[in-house]
Amino acid sequence: MIAMNSFWLTLSTSVPVPKDLPLPLPLPEWLLILILVVSFLAHLVFVNLMLGGTLLSLWAQIRGLKDKKFDGLAKEIAATITVNKSIAVVLGVAPLLSINVLYTLYFYSANALTGLVWIAVIPLVAIAFLLTYLHKYTWKLFEKNKAVHISILAVATAILLFIPFIFLTNINLMLFPEKWGVIKGFLSAMTLPNVFPRYFHFIFASIAVTGLFLFWYMSRKSYPFEQVLPGFERYQIQKMGYSLALIASIGQMLIGPIVLFTLPSKGISWTLILVIFFGVALALPAMWMMWKGLQAPKQEIGKNFYKVVMLMSITVIFMGSGRQIYRANALEPHQKLVKLRTEEFENRKREILENKKQEELVENSKELSVADLGKKVFNQYCAACHKEKEMLIGPPVTEMGEIYINNKTALVQWIKSPGKKRENAPQMPGFPQISDDDMNKLTEYILTINNE
Amino acid sequence: MDFPMFHLDWLNNRMLIAGIATLHVIINHGLAVGFIPFVTWLEQKGIRKSSKNQITDLKWDQMVYKMMKVAFIITTTIGALTGVGIWFSASLISPTSIGSLIRVFYWAWFTEWLVFVTEVVLIMIYFLTWKNSNSSLKAKIRHIRFGWFLSLASWITMVIIVAILGFMMDPGNWTNNPNLINGFTNPLYLPQLFFRTPMAMLMAGVFGLFLITLFAKKEHEIRHYAIRAASKWIIFWSPFTLLGAYIYYKAIPEGMTANMSTAVGTIDFAQYYNLLKYIIIGGISLAVVIATVGVIRARIVRAYMVVVPVLFVFAFLGFFERVREFVRKPYVIGQYMYSNLLLEEDYPVYQKEGVLKHATYTSVSEITQENKVQAGEEVFMLACSRCHTGQGVNSVVDVFERMMGTKDTLNVNTMKAYMPNMHTGRNYMPPFPGNEAEAEALAVFIRYLQDTRATIEGAQTKGVDINPNYSVEALIKKQQN
Structure with missing residues (x-):
C-alpha cells in the first residue's frame, strides 16, 4: 500500500x-x-x-x-x-x-x-x-x-x-x-x-x-x-x-x-x-x-x-x-x-462469465416447446429486421401469424425466397440455408404467436 | 476503448489503410517482385542480342536501364514509404489489432525485415552498379546473376507476408495456438501465393510494356523487338495468373464459411464475389489482347493503348485485396477481435455493463436523459467508427437510410430495436457491444446526425476526455476503500 x-x-x-x-x-x-x-x-x-x-x-x-x-x-x-x-x-x-x-x-x-x-x-x-x-x-x-x-x-x-x-x-x-x-x-x-x-x-x-x-x-x-x-x-x-x-x-x-x-x-x-x-x-x-x-x-x-x-x-x-x-x-x-x-x-470478466454460465445452465434445464425452440431460430436469423409486435425493418411477427395462419407451406416458401409486397419496407433477403428442422421450429413459433 | 480514437469523418478510416496498402501492394507486385525478374530477363536478352565483339547491345541496355530506373525510383520512394505507411495508418486506425498482431508476429515481421533489408541493399547494388558492369562481359554476367538473386529475395518477402495475411484470415487458430506456422498451413496460403506470383509477373509485363513504348523511340528497331519480348512475357504468365486466380477464387468461400458465425451467402459478399469473376476474366483478357497485338504487329503499339490495360491490371489486384479484406469480417482477427477492435471474449462484460463504463476515453460514463446525444457519439466512436463515418464514406446515416429504403426521418425506436440483432441478418457486422441504454443513445445520435449533418471529430483534433473511473485519482480512491 x-x-x-x-x-x-x-x-x-x-x-x-x-x-x-x-x-x-x-x-x-x-x-x-x-x-x-x-x-x-x-x-x-x-x-x-x-x-x-x-x-x-x-x-x-x-x-x-x-x-x-x-x-x-x-x-x-x-x-x-x-x-x-x-x-x-x-x-x-x-x-x-x-x-x-x-x-x-x-x-x-x-x-x-x-x-x-x-x-x-x-x-x-x-x-x-x-x-x-x-x-x-x-x-x-x-x-x-x-x-x-x-x-x-x-x-x-x-x-x-x-x-x-x-x-x-x-x-x-x-x-x-x-x-x-x-x-x-x-x-x-x-x-x-x-x-x-x-x-x-x-x-x-x-x-x-x-x-x-x-x-x-x-x-x-x-x-x-x-x-x-x-x-x-x-x-x-x-x-x-x-x-x-x-x-x-x-x-x-x-x-x-x-x-x-x-x-x-x-x-x-x-x-x-x-x-x-x-x-x-x-x-x-x-x-x-x-x-x-x-x-x-x-x-x-x-x-x-x-x-x-x-x-x-x-x-x-x-x-x-x-x-x-x-x-x-x-x-x-x-x-x-x-x-x-x-x-x-480480467477479474470482472471472469465473474460475469461465471454468472452467465449459471444462468445458461438454468435456462437449458427448462423443457422447451417447439415454438420456444423456434424463437431461438428466429433470434438467429430474423430478429435483425422483425420484432414480435411492432414494425421494425419488416412487419411484426403477429402480422405474419395472421397472414399465414393456415398456410405453412407458403410461409416456408416465402422465407426461402421472398418477393416484395410492401411499399414501406425494403425487400427481404432469402434464407435458403435454414435447415428443415430449424424451419419447422421457426414456422411453429411464427404461427402460434397469436395464440399466446 | 483503451486508445484515443483517431477518426476521419469524410474519408472513412478503413479507406486510409486501404488506400496506402493497395498502393503499396501494387508497387510491390508490379514494380518489385514481378519487375525485377522481368528486367533481369531483358538485360540478359541484351547479351544474346549483341554481336560477337560487343558485351551487350548498348542501345537495348540503355532502354532496360531506364526502365529499371523508373522502378528503382518508385520502389525506393513511394513503395518504401507506403510500406511504412501501412504500419502508421494501422497504428492510427486499428491500434488494438495491429498491436495484438505484432505481439504474436514479431518474429515473422522481424524475419521479413531482414529479408527486406537484404532486398533493399541488393536492389541498390543492382541498380547502382549497372553502368560499371558494362565494362566487361564477366562483370555483366555477374550483374545479371545478381538480378536473379534479387528476384529471389523479393519473392521471399512475398512468401512471408502472405503467411501473415493468411493467418489473419484463418479462423480459430488465434485463440488456440497463435503462431506463424498456422499462417503457412492456412487453407488460403498456397492459393494466395499461387495467385500473387504470376499476378506480379503479369503486372510487371504490362507496366514494362508501357515503359517500353515510352522509352524506345519509334524509329529504333529495338522497339519492336522489346514490345514483342514484353508481349511474350505477358502471354506466358497469363494462363498461370488465370489458374492462380481461379484457385484462389475457389478457396475464398472456404475461408469465408469458417469465419462466419452463421452460414455463407450474404448478399453483399455474393455481389463482390460475382463481380470478381468478371474482373478476373476482363483483366487478363485485356492484357492478353494487347500482348497479342504486340506479338503480331509490334509497330502499331502506342503508349496510350497500354494505359488502360495497366490501370485494369492494377485495379484487378486492388479488387482482390478488397475481397480479401471482406472475408475477414466481422472480425479483424479471426474469432478473436471484431472489426470494431473489441475482443469477442470481452463482449459479455460490455453487453452487461455497457461499453461506456469500461472505456478509458469517454466524456460520458453514465447515460442520463440529458446526455443521450453526447453519449451516443461516444458509443459511435467506440463501436462503429472504425468502419463507419458520420457524413462521409459508408456513413451510418446512409446505411440506415438505404436499409429502410427511404430518406425520411429515421425512427429512433426502430434503430434502437435493430442494434442488438443486426449481426444475425448481416453477417459481416459484429454484434452490438453495448447495453440497451447505449443502443438507444446511439440511435438518438444517429438521428441527430441525420438532422444536423454534424461532423464527428477524432482525437487528433479534439483530444480526449478521460473517463473519471479510470483516472489515477479514481484508482487511489478505490485502493483507500
Missing part, C-alpha cells in the same frame, strides 16, 4: 489508466529493449547522414554559384543522400516494430493524438525523396538554371528538417500520459517542454556524424578525388569534415545540458546521470583528437580517425541507452497502474 502511494505521487492528476492488450510480449523484455536501442541507433545514423548530407549539399551548391568547385562538391555529396535515405528508411522498420510491441499503449496513444501530422510523415517523406532524386538526376538539365535546381533541394531539405519534429513530438508525448487529456492536436503536443531542445540536439548530431562521414568518404584510397573534385585538395575536405564534427560536438556540449534540464523530473535517476556522464566523458578525448588532427601537418590529420569514430560511437551508444533509461523510468509507475487495471478487468 505504501509502495503504491509512492508511485502515485510521481503522477499528476487526471492521468488516464487504460488497460493493456491481454497478450504476452513475444520475447523477454530486456531482449526487445536491446533490439530497440541498437536498431534505433543504426537507423538514426543513416537519418543523420541523410539530413546532414542534404544540408551540406545545399550549402555547397549555393556556395557553388560563386565558386564553381563547390558545385562539384555538392554533386558528390548529393549522390550519397539517396543511398543513405534508402538505408535509413529500411532500418527504421525494426525499431518501429520494437517500440510498437514494447510500448503499445503509449506509442499508439501519442500517434492518435497527433494523428494528422503523424500520417503526413508518409507523403512528406515520399515527396522529399522524390525531390532528392529529381535533384540528383537533373544536374545537366538545370545547368543553366541553378535557381530552380537549388530550389528543388531546398524544398527537400525543408521537409526533411520538419520530419524530426513529428517523431520527437510523438516520442516525447508518449512519455507523459498526464498530458494526454490536455493535448489538442500536433501543435499543442509539439510545444510540450523538451521537444525543441531535443530537436537541436538531433540537428547537431546530424552535422557531427555527416562531418565524420565526409572525412571518411573522401579519404578512401579508391575514391578518385582529383577527377571528381577538381580544384579541391583532399586535405581541405578532410579539414572541413573534422571542423564540422568538432563544432557540432561543441554545440552538443552546450545543448546537452539544456536537454537534460528541460526533461521533466519524473524519469531522471542517478543511473541516467551516470550513463550520460560516461557518454560525455568519452566524447571529450575524441574532440581533443579532432582538434589535434586539425592542428597537425597535412599528412597526419587522419592519424586518429578510427579512434575518434570508435569513441564517438560509444558515446552514441551511451546516449541511446540514456534515452531508454529515461523512458523506462518515466513510464514504470504508470505501467504498474495499467497492469492493475488490466487485472481488475
Whole structure:
C-alpha cells in the first residue's frame, strides 16, 4: 500500500489508466529493449547522414554559384543522400516494430493524438525523396538554371528538417500520459517542454556524424578525388569534415545540458546521470583528437580517425541507452497502474462469465416447446429486421401469424425466397440455408404467436 | 476503448489503410517482385542480342536501364514509404489489432525485415552498379546473376507476408495456438501465393510494356523487338495468373464459411464475389489482347493503348485485396477481435455493463436523459467508427437510410430495436457491444446526425476526455476503500 502511494505521487492528476492488450510480449523484455536501442541507433545514423548530407549539399551548391568547385562538391555529396535515405528508411522498420510491441499503449496513444501530422510523415517523406532524386538526376538539365535546381533541394531539405519534429513530438508525448487529456492536436503536443531542445540536439548530431562521414568518404584510397573534385585538395575536405564534427560536438556540449534540464523530473535517476556522464566523458578525448588532427601537418590529420569514430560511437551508444533509461523510468509507475487495471478487468470478466454460465445452465434445464425452440431460430436469423409486435425493418411477427395462419407451406416458401409486397419496407433477403428442422421450429413459433 | 480514437469523418478510416496498402501492394507486385525478374530477363536478352565483339547491345541496355530506373525510383520512394505507411495508418486506425498482431508476429515481421533489408541493399547494388558492369562481359554476367538473386529475395518477402495475411484470415487458430506456422498451413496460403506470383509477373509485363513504348523511340528497331519480348512475357504468365486466380477464387468461400458465425451467402459478399469473376476474366483478357497485338504487329503499339490495360491490371489486384479484406469480417482477427477492435471474449462484460463504463476515453460514463446525444457519439466512436463515418464514406446515416429504403426521418425506436440483432441478418457486422441504454443513445445520435449533418471529430483534433473511473485519482480512491 505504501509502495503504491509512492508511485502515485510521481503522477499528476487526471492521468488516464487504460488497460493493456491481454497478450504476452513475444520475447523477454530486456531482449526487445536491446533490439530497440541498437536498431534505433543504426537507423538514426543513416537519418543523420541523410539530413546532414542534404544540408551540406545545399550549402555547397549555393556556395557553388560563386565558386564553381563547390558545385562539384555538392554533386558528390548529393549522390550519397539517396543511398543513405534508402538505408535509413529500411532500418527504421525494426525499431518501429520494437517500440510498437514494447510500448503499445503509449506509442499508439501519442500517434492518435497527433494523428494528422503523424500520417503526413508518409507523403512528406515520399515527396522529399522524390525531390532528392529529381535533384540528383537533373544536374545537366538545370545547368543553366541553378535557381530552380537549388530550389528543388531546398524544398527537400525543408521537409526533411520538419520530419524530426513529428517523431520527437510523438516520442516525447508518449512519455507523459498526464498530458494526454490536455493535448489538442500536433501543435499543442509539439510545444510540450523538451521537444525543441531535443530537436537541436538531433540537428547537431546530424552535422557531427555527416562531418565524420565526409572525412571518411573522401579519404578512401579508391575514391578518385582529383577527377571528381577538381580544384579541391583532399586535405581541405578532410579539414572541413573534422571542423564540422568538432563544432557540432561543441554545440552538443552546450545543448546537452539544456536537454537534460528541460526533461521533466519524473524519469531522471542517478543511473541516467551516470550513463550520460560516461557518454560525455568519452566524447571529450575524441574532440581533443579532432582538434589535434586539425592542428597537425597535412599528412597526419587522419592519424586518429578510427579512434575518434570508435569513441564517438560509444558515446552514441551511451546516449541511446540514456534515452531508454529515461523512458523506462518515466513510464514504470504508470505501467504498474495499467497492469492493475488490466487485472481488475480480467477479474470482472471472469465473474460475469461465471454468472452467465449459471444462468445458461438454468435456462437449458427448462423443457422447451417447439415454438420456444423456434424463437431461438428466429433470434438467429430474423430478429435483425422483425420484432414480435411492432414494425421494425419488416412487419411484426403477429402480422405474419395472421397472414399465414393456415398456410405453412407458403410461409416456408416465402422465407426461402421472398418477393416484395410492401411499399414501406425494403425487400427481404432469402434464407435458403435454414435447415428443415430449424424451419419447422421457426414456422411453429411464427404461427402460434397469436395464440399466446 | 483503451486508445484515443483517431477518426476521419469524410474519408472513412478503413479507406486510409486501404488506400496506402493497395498502393503499396501494387508497387510491390508490379514494380518489385514481378519487375525485377522481368528486367533481369531483358538485360540478359541484351547479351544474346549483341554481336560477337560487343558485351551487350548498348542501345537495348540503355532502354532496360531506364526502365529499371523508373522502378528503382518508385520502389525506393513511394513503395518504401507506403510500406511504412501501412504500419502508421494501422497504428492510427486499428491500434488494438495491429498491436495484438505484432505481439504474436514479431518474429515473422522481424524475419521479413531482414529479408527486406537484404532486398533493399541488393536492389541498390543492382541498380547502382549497372553502368560499371558494362565494362566487361564477366562483370555483366555477374550483374545479371545478381538480378536473379534479387528476384529471389523479393519473392521471399512475398512468401512471408502472405503467411501473415493468411493467418489473419484463418479462423480459430488465434485463440488456440497463435503462431506463424498456422499462417503457412492456412487453407488460403498456397492459393494466395499461387495467385500473387504470376499476378506480379503479369503486372510487371504490362507496366514494362508501357515503359517500353515510352522509352524506345519509334524509329529504333529495338522497339519492336522489346514490345514483342514484353508481349511474350505477358502471354506466358497469363494462363498461370488465370489458374492462380481461379484457385484462389475457389478457396475464398472456404475461408469465408469458417469465419462466419452463421452460414455463407450474404448478399453483399455474393455481389463482390460475382463481380470478381468478371474482373478476373476482363483483366487478363485485356492484357492478353494487347500482348497479342504486340506479338503480331509490334509497330502499331502506342503508349496510350497500354494505359488502360495497366490501370485494369492494377485495379484487378486492388479488387482482390478488397475481397480479401471482406472475408475477414466481422472480425479483424479471426474469432478473436471484431472489426470494431473489441475482443469477442470481452463482449459479455460490455453487453452487461455497457461499453461506456469500461472505456478509458469517454466524456460520458453514465447515460442520463440529458446526455443521450453526447453519449451516443461516444458509443459511435467506440463501436462503429472504425468502419463507419458520420457524413462521409459508408456513413451510418446512409446505411440506415438505404436499409429502410427511404430518406425520411429515421425512427429512433426502430434503430434502437435493430442494434442488438443486426449481426444475425448481416453477417459481416459484429454484434452490438453495448447495453440497451447505449443502443438507444446511439440511435438518438444517429438521428441527430441525420438532422444536423454534424461532423464527428477524432482525437487528433479534439483530444480526449478521460473517463473519471479510470483516472489515477479514481484508482487511489478505490485502493483507500
